[in-house]
Amino acid sequence: MIENSIVYRASKDGTGGPIKFFSFGKARGGEIWDREGKRFIDFTSGWNVTNLGWNHPEISEAIIEQVEKNVQGLLWGSDVIQEEYAKALTASLPKELNACMKATGGTEAIEMSIKVARAYTGRKKILGFNEHYHGQLFASLALGASGAARERLAPLVPEITPIQFPEENLGNEVFEKFLSDLEELLAGEDIAAIVTEPGIVTGWGSTAIAYPGFLKSVRQLTAAYGTLLIIDEVGTGFSRTGKLFAIEHESVIPDMIVLAKGISNGSVAIGTSVGRRDIFEKAFPDAMLISTFGWTPLACAAALKTLQVHQRDKTWDMAEKKGAYIMKTIKKDLGGVVVAVRGKGMEIGVQFKDAETCVRVQRSALSGGLHVVVGSGDNMQLMPPLTISEEQLDEGLHILIEQIQHAP
Ligand SMILES: Cc1ncc(COP(=O)(O)O)c(C=O)c1O
Numbered sequence: 001m002i003e004n005s006i007v008y009r010a011s012k013d014g015t016g017g018p019i020k021f022f023s024f025g026k027a028r029g030g031e032i033w034d035r036e037g038k039r040f041i042d043f044t045s046g047w048n049v050t051n052l053g054w055n056h057p058e059i060s061e062a063i064i065e066q067v068e069k070n071v072q073g074l075l076w077g078s079d080v081i082q083e084e085y086a087k088a089l090t091a092s093l094p095k096e097l098n099a100c101m102k103a104t105g106g107t108e109a110i111e112m113s114i115k116v117a118r119a120y121t122g123r124k125k126i127l128g129f130n131e132h133y134h135g136q137l138f139a140s141l142a143l144g145a146s147g148a149a150r151e152r153l154a155p156l157v158p159e160i161t162p163i164q165f166p167e168e169n170l171g172n173e174v175f176e177k178f179l180s181d182l183e184e185l186l187a188g189e190d191i192a193a194i195v196t197e198p199g200i201v202t203g204w205g206s207t208a209i210a211y212p213g214f215l216k217s218v219r220q221l222t223a224a225y226g227t228l229l230i231i232d233e234v235g236t237g238f239s240r241t242g243k244l245f246a247i248e249h250e251s252v253i254p255d256m257i258v259l260a261k262g263i264s265n266g267s268v269a270i271g272t273s274v275g276r277r278d279i280f281e282k283a284f285p286d287a288m289l290i291s292t293f294g295w296t297p298l299a300c301a302a303a304l305k306t307l308q309v310h311q312r313d314k315t316w317d318m319a320e321k322k323g324a325y326i327m328k329t330i331k332k333d334l335g336g337v338v339v340a341v342r343g344k345g346m347e348i349g350v351q352f353k354d355a356e357t358c359v360r361v362q363r364s365a366l367s368g369g370l371h372v373v374v375g376s377g378d379n380m381q382l383m384p385p386l387t388i389s390e391e392q393l394d395e396g397l398h399i400l401i402e403q404i405q406h407a408p
Contacts, residue, residue, distance in 0.1 A: 022034060022366075022371070023035045023036070025037065027042065027050075027054035027055060028053070028054050028055055029053040029054060029055075029385065029387065029388070029389075029392075030042055030053055030054075030384060030385045030387070030388035030389060030392040030393075031054075031392065032054065032371050038369070039369065040366070040369050040370060040371040041369060041370050041371065041384075041388075041392050041393075041395050041396035041399070042054065042371045042384065042385060042388075042396075043370060043371060043372040043382050043383065043384045043396050043400075044371055044372060044373050044381075044383055044384075045262075045266075045383045045384065045385050045386075046266055047235075047261070047373065047381075047383065048202060048234075048235045048236075048240055048261050048262060048347070048383050049261045049262060049265070049266040050262075050265055050266040050385055051238050051239055051240060051262040051265060051310075051315065051385060051386045051387075052262075052265045052306065052309055052310070052315065052385065052386065052387055053265075053385040053386075053387040053388070054266070054385065056265050056267075056306075056309070058305055058309060059264070059265050059267050059302050059305045059306055059309070060267070061305075062301045062302060062304070062305035063267060063268065063298055063301055063302050065301065066081060066297055066298050066300075066301035066302075067298065069081075069297070070297045071296060071297055071298050072296055072297065073102075073295060073296055073297055075290050075292065079297045079300070081297045081300045081301050081304065082102075082295050082297065082300050084300070084304060085295070085300040085301075085303055085304045085307075086100045088304055088307055088308070089259075089272070089274060089303075089307060090274060092244060092245075092307060092311070093245065093257065093274055094247075094253045096253050096276055097253070097254075097256075097257060097274045097275055097276065098276065098277050099274070099275060099276065099277035099280045099281075100272050100273070100274050100295075101113075101116075101272055101273045101274075101275070101280065101289050101294075102272065102289075102290075102291050102294030102295035103260075103270070103271040103272055103273065103291050103294045103295075104269045104270065104271055104291055104293050104294050105135075105260045105269055105270070105271040106134070106135055106232070106234035106258060106259075106260030106261060106271050107134070107135025107136050107137050107140050107271075108135075108137075108271055108291060108294070109234075109258045109259070109260060109271040109272055109273045110134045110135050110139075110140045110143075110195065110230075110232060110234075110258050110273075111135070111137055111139050111140055112273055112287065112289055112291075113193070113195070113230045113256045113258055113273040113275070114126055114139050114140075114160070114192075114193065114195070114230070115283070115286075115287040115288075115289075116228075116256065116273070116275070116279060116280060116283040116287050116289070117192040117193035117228045117230065117255075117256075117283075118192050118193075118287075119282070119283035119285075119286040119287040120192075120228065120279050120282050120283040121192040121193070121226065121227070121228065123189075123190050123191060123192035123227075124158075124159045124190070124192065125159045125160075125161075125190055125191045125192060126139075126143070126159065126160045126161075126191070126192055126193050126194075126195065127160075127161060127162070127163055127185070127191055127193070127194045127195070128142070128143025128144045128160065128161070128162040128163075128194075128195045128196070129143075129144060129162050129163060129164070129165040129196055129197075129201075130144060130146050130162045130163065130164055130165055131144055131146050131162075131165065131201065131204045131208075131376070132144035132162070132165065132195075132196065132197055132201055132203060132204065132232070133203025133204035134195060134203070134232055134234075138153075138156050138157045139156075139157040139160055141153065141156055142156035142157045142160035142161070143160055143162060143195050144162050144203075144204060145162075145204075146162065163181075163182070163185075164178070165196075165201065165208060165210065166178040166210060166211045166214055167208050167209065167210065167211065168208075168209040168210060168211055168212070168342075170211050175211045175213075175214075178211075179217055179221070182218070182221055183221055183225075186221055186222065186224070186225035186227055187225060189225055189226060191225070191227045192227065192228060193222075193227060193228040193229070193230050193255075194218060194222055194227060194228075194229055194230070195230045195231075195232060196215075196218065196229075196230075196231060196232065197231070197232050197233075197235065197236065198215055198231050198232075198233060198236055198241075198245075198246040198247050198249070198252070199214055199215045199246065199249065199250065199344075200236060200241060200246065200343075200344045200347060202234075202235030202236055202240075202347055202381075202383075203234075203235055204376055206349055206375035206376055206379060206381050207342050207343060207347060207348065207349025207375060207379060207381055208342070208349075209342050209343075209344065213250070215231075215247070215249075215250045215252045216250045216251075216252055219252045219253070219254070228255040228256065228279070229252075229254040229255050229256075230254060230255065230256045230257075230258065230273075231247055231252070231254040231256070231257050231258070232258045233245055233246055233247070233257055233258060233259055234258055234259065234260045234261050234271070235261060235347070236344075236347065237257075237259045237260075237261070237262055237263065238259075238261075238262030238263060238265075238306065238307075238310055238315075239262070239310050239315040239316040239318070239319050239345070239386055240262065240319060240345055240346060240347050240383070240386070241319065241344040241345035241346075241347055242316055242317075242319045242320035242323060242344060242345030242346075243316050243345075244310060244311070244316050245257065246344070249344070254275075255275055255276055255279060256273045256274065256275035256276075256279070257273070257274050257275070258271070258272070258273045259271065259272050259273075259274065260272070262306070263303050263306065264299055264302040264303040264306050265302070265306045267302040267306075268296070268298050268299040268302045268303075269293070269299060270294070270295060270296075270299035270300070270302070270303050271294070272295070313387075315386050315387065316345070316386075318346075318386045318387060319345035319346040319386045320345055322346055322384075322386070322388070322390075322393060323343060323344070323345040323346040323347075323348065325393070326343075326346070326348055326382060326384075326393070326397065327341055327343060327348060329397050329401070330348075330350060330397070330400070330401065330404075333401045333404070333405065334404075335404045335405045335407065336353075337352055337353050337357050337361070337404060337407045337408075338350055338351065338352060338353075338404060339351045339352060339353055339378075343382075346382075346383065346384060346386055347381075347382075347383060348381070348382040348383075349375060349379045349380070349381055349382070350379070350380045350382065350404075351378055351379050351380075352378045352379070352380065352407075353378070354378055355374075355377040355378045357378075357407055357408075358374055358377070358378045358379065358380055359374055360407060361380065361400075361403045361404055361407050362374050362380055364403045364406075364407075365399050365400050365403045368399040368402065368403060369395075369399055370396050370399040370400055370403075372396075372400065382400075384396065
């Protein structure tokens with residue numbers, strides 16, 4: 001039975017489950033209210049969705065304007081606003097990424113990208129990384145699902161398997177071994193694509209940071225062996241990590257970049273894979289890249305306004321500055337229960353000594369007026385709206401630190 005007050009908690013061993021704890025009333029900017037009228041500071045952005053703050057007025061206006069014009073697109077044609085959005089989005093990405101697939105969200109765009117990779121390369125195998133989350137359908141699950149969940153849901157899509165993600169604290173020798181093992185796999189020239197988040201894990205297994213140079217090295221190796229690189233920026237895109245897109249941190253140009261979540265700031269469902277036009281065109285007849293509700297004019301109007309606001313306000317700078325402030329403040333007041341604080345921009349993980357302590361702190365922070373979620377097991381994931389005011393940020397940090405310090 002699904003109740004509307006259920007929020008899901010992922011966990012590394014697949015034992016995560018629904019937590020009944022939040023009855024959503026309304027939200028605005030960096031604040032959220034439950035149905036009893038209790039106010040909370042929001043440190044979730046609905047899990048990296050409302051990066052510009054909840055219910056952004058300019059985006060709502062753009063949607064209302066579009067309602068007056070046209071709301072549904074065609075499978076065999078394009079509306080003006082769809083073309084305008086495609087132009088603006090591709091202009092904000094490296095010039096090689098010059099074509100967009102129309103999708104309704106992240107999972108669909110990931111699945112489409114996998115189909116494109118198989119159709120384009122004629123190869124079957126796809127590699128993902130352990131504990132990366134790419135969506136709910138069988139191919140996207142197969143990329144990163146691990147352990148018990150993988151077993152229970154089997155059979156997943158064949159020939160899609162995860163490998164170990166090289167984390168930042170590995171040491172150079174182990175990272176070199178990772179690269180040589182990967183090269184050995186790729187040298188078989190039968191891997192169609194590698195799918196990865198861009199050096200920071202924001203879904204399952206969060207919040208893990210990759211070893212420095214991870215993305216650049218994977219790009220070099222995939223290019224050398226004819227394997228496509230699909231970068232999932234569903235969680236990191238739209239300024240979350242301190243850049244408009246996280247690929248900018250290492251100046252990596254993938255063959256496809258997948259975007260959703262923050263793309264329309266949580267207003268209308270939309271997702272996309274932006275990639276090389278020659279790849280999409282070759283793959284199109286077999287991959288059947290169609291989606292009835294992908295890129296509706298309403299969603300495009302919302303996404304276009306979202307992108308324009310990010311660019312006008314340089315929202316990525318807010319993420320970089322406030323993210324550094326959060327890290328500094330939390331690290332300063334670390335109690336014995338916190339093992340590590342990791343992050344990039346305003347995607348920050350606070351790792352506790354164990355999962356029980358993490359959940360206990362989350363629950364007590366919630367009672368104290370901070371809306372915050374557990375990422376996986378022992379990791380609390382902080383993802384405040386990037387536009388949150390300094391006062392609200394301090395209020396939220398104060399609640400969190402107090403609970404951390406009082407945790408047994
Ligand atoms: C990194 C990542 N990729 C893909 C997805 C799937 O996106 P959607 O929920 O829009 O299908 C998610 C959703 O949480 C995600 O975090």
